[in-house]
Amino acid sequence: MKKLKIGIVGGSGYTAGELLRLLIHHPNTEIDFVFSTTNAGKPLHVAHADLMGESEVLFTDTVNPDVDVLFLCLGHGRSRAFLEANEFSEATKVIDLGNDFRLLVDKEFQGRDFVYGLPELNKEAIVKAKNIANPGCFATAIQHALLPLANASKINDAVHVNATTGSTGAGVSLSATTHFSWRDNNFSSYKVFSHQHLGEINQSAKQLQNNHDQPIFFIPNRGNFSRGIYATVYTKFEGTVEQAVKLYQDFYNDATFIVISETPIALKQVVNTNKCILHVDVKDGMILVTSVIDNLVKGASGQAIHNMNLMFGLEEKTGLNLKSSAF
Template identity: 65%
Template sequence: MINVGIIGGSGYTAGELIRLLMFHPNAKLDFVYSTTNAGKPLSIAHHDLLGDIEMNFTDEVNPNVNVVFLCLGHGKSISFLKENQFANHTKIIDLGNDFRLTADANFEGKQFIYGLPELNKTSIKNANYIANPGCFATAIQLALLPLASDGLLSEDVHINATTGSTGAGVGLAATSHFSWRNNNFSHYKAFEHQHLGEINQSLNQLQASYNDELIFIPNRGDFPRGIFATLYTKSKESLEDLVAKYEAFYADQPFVTVTTTNINMKQVVQTNKCIISLMKKGNRILITSIIDNLLKGASGQAVQNMNLMFGLDETTGLHLKPSGF
């Protein structure tokens, strides 16, 4: 069994990790660390776990676990790792943004691998330290990687993507308060979202010559979870050829489905799936990419990475069905 520790156990991503790991056939939850809830049952913060697991939060860390997931706020993983040492055999999966960029990937001799399985699966299998991708970054990269792989990105890409309120975390802010968010819609961080760096980095990994602009407008949606991203750019390829390229690129990727039908977010919420829909109008291709921001965009992908790191089938513990109604 893989003994698992979770750091920053009170947030949404930690709650999803607990839900996945307590039913994972090859994992055993050793501790869930939270200084604010130490000694209290997990169900105090994660009400959906009531009756499923008898475990309390702790403010003590077992440094000898096989793997630890860092579910801390962005920028806090570095400070935590400086203050807490783990055994040499302990693998680390960081769900924050501290180590995603190549310039930040080496920390005190620990080399973090960017954990997008559809791009870096071989490296992930041999890694001890993983930087889990961001949620918007996952949806957008999966929409564009097949084009980059064939050197077909030659224009600016226009991106409009909407995320659920859980993407803002559990901390209350003016724009996450129910009274503001309900029956409302807004954009934020237009043209400068922090995920653009990792997206461009992955595209250049496959197509080094691409230096056009990703014009990204992120939106706040009036729903709890999910990401619905639409992207368009110019392409000389026929729709049939593009579909064939996407299907070939994702042929061995169990969580990605390619279609030409209209898709909706309920098809992926509560799952680790990404569905990509392709449409063509004149010389423009429209790509729609949908994921659950807390699963394929965070905790589900983290478990997928854990599976790969420990030599398991990457789908282990992730056979999840969406709720269509």
């Protein structure tokens, strides 16, 4: 197979850095351009130190409109403006890692129809898609905890979510809450009950459970670690723990990157991988689902490459055979 020509826009950020780390060693891709107006003409390692010696590609402030795949790694709300200002071939497939096209009301833009890119939910549509709206990181972890319940029409009471993300979830730009002196030995909540990922979470739940109208109370937290999301999700459940586990095992039976653990799980099991590991328990009429992912891989760049593999008929794990480090 001829290698896919890849263009990356917003090349200086964390998600772009993860895309490059993975795509440089992907057997079916070659990097055509990495767009960054602030670093044009400089080697990739000026922004991504881990790429020193890995690639001779330089940042550029021009684009090739005929690339096979365009990854947009811009800040939320900026992908539309970039596509308005830059034309690409009809054959170019676009994968947006921002939030511009995730909701159904926003999925059509300039003749492009964006498919919500959660492979475990929309695999058949992704295979046929020309444009993908990559899910948010919190949304990915939380949806994997909820989708089997929605599929069985078992979200019939309020859902409570508590999830903590690492500092890379805030992006590469400095802010008051990303400085080491603030983040270290610290813990805080933000956007309580109002996080922007709630829209896509509710949308996916309703896709599987048409009558879904229960509130999802989501408390996002900032942790004092770099990578990963640890989410706990609980709601009322009628049934045994054995029935609950089987519900999840059956739903994710063919899911390449989902693992159902029989024992309690920890964040290090998924960091630097494209896996989502789930643990399911039932106590006192409540189901508790713990979900862990790497926010930059399964929650962003790895999932984007998974979508690309599906769109071009490649084996799903191509370029994503990654292992975590336990210590």
